[in-house]
Amino acid sequence: MKLYGFPASPNTWKVRAAAHQIGVPLELEIVDLTKGAQRKPEYLALNPTGRTPTLVDGDFKLWESSAIMQYLGSKKKTPLWPDDAKARADIARWQSWHLQHWSRGTTILIFENLVKKIMGIGEPDAKALAQGTELFHQDAAMLDAHLGRHPYLVNDTLTLADFTVVAPLFHAEPAKIPLEKYGNIKRWFGAQAALPAWQETAPRR
Ligand SMILES: N[C@@H](CCC(=O)N[C@@H](CS)C(=O)NCC(=O)O)C(=O)O
Incomplete structure (x- = not known):
């Protein structure tokens, strides 16, 4: 493929x-x-x-x-996408939430703080940054609370939901995604960042 x-x-x-x-x-x-x-x-x-x-x-x-x-x-049979209707619906729920909500704030911050710099297409726009930051905090608060009760998003085990929702955070530093007060998100992100799957597919800098 x-x-x-x-x-x-x-x-x-x-x-x-x-x-x-x-x-x-x-x-x-x-x-x-x-x-x-x-x-x-x-x-x-x-x-x-x-x-x-x-x-x-x-x-x-x-x-x-x-x-x-x-x-x-x-x-291929995998615990990331278990053969169980409820688990699959739960994963699809988080992927839908990511597309409609979580990716909105993070995409704005990645574009304004990182992509614009790399592409040389101007300075971050203050209004867009404020909007991205507000959207991010709205969604991060809910995500952090969920991760305070569970090690992973679905069924307390690593699934496609985690691979989906964590992805923008790999650019948190250069994109200035304000993670500081979200201890549970940081712990969950750290656990995934340590996986060979993320490290071995990382873009060459
Ligand atoms: N919902 C789509 C989003 C795809 C998307 O926006 N990709 C970006 C890169 S992260 C892209 O190709 N942007 C190029 C463009 O919009 O011209 C997905 O999950 O695959």
Whole structure:
């Protein structure tokens, strides 16, 4: 299977880390977002949204990182995507929350504080930063409370939900994501950051 993606982006990194943990080999095809490769016709033929990542498995093309992770989890028996309807719904719940809520604040902070700097496209916008920070705190408070009661998001064990929700935090430092007061999130993040799956798929700096 081939994954088209950009290694430093959280959406690509988490798919590669989950694939590593599951034990499903993925061949990486780099789509250089800094050069606009996601808007080239040959890439748009795979993924008309012009975003990364995209999985290609034979003649099956799949975009949206959560769907890709679930597909990889179904390819090989794994505790990350247990064969149980309630556990799967619970994982899908956290992935949905990530897409609709958690990724909003974190994406703004990553874009304003990190992407703009790397791309040389100007200074962070104060209004956007304030909005991103407010959204982040709203969601972080709930996440921290959940992680105060549980070591992981679903069934007290590592699943695709953790791989999904933790991903933006790998850029917490340069993106100035304000994690300071969230001790439970920091403990949970630290446990995952120590996994070979994340370390061995980390983008080369
Ligand atoms: N909901 C999508 C989001 C994909 C996404 O926004 N990818 C970013 C990189 S993290 C991208 O390709 N951006 C390029 C662009 O928007 O031009 C997913 O989970 O796969």
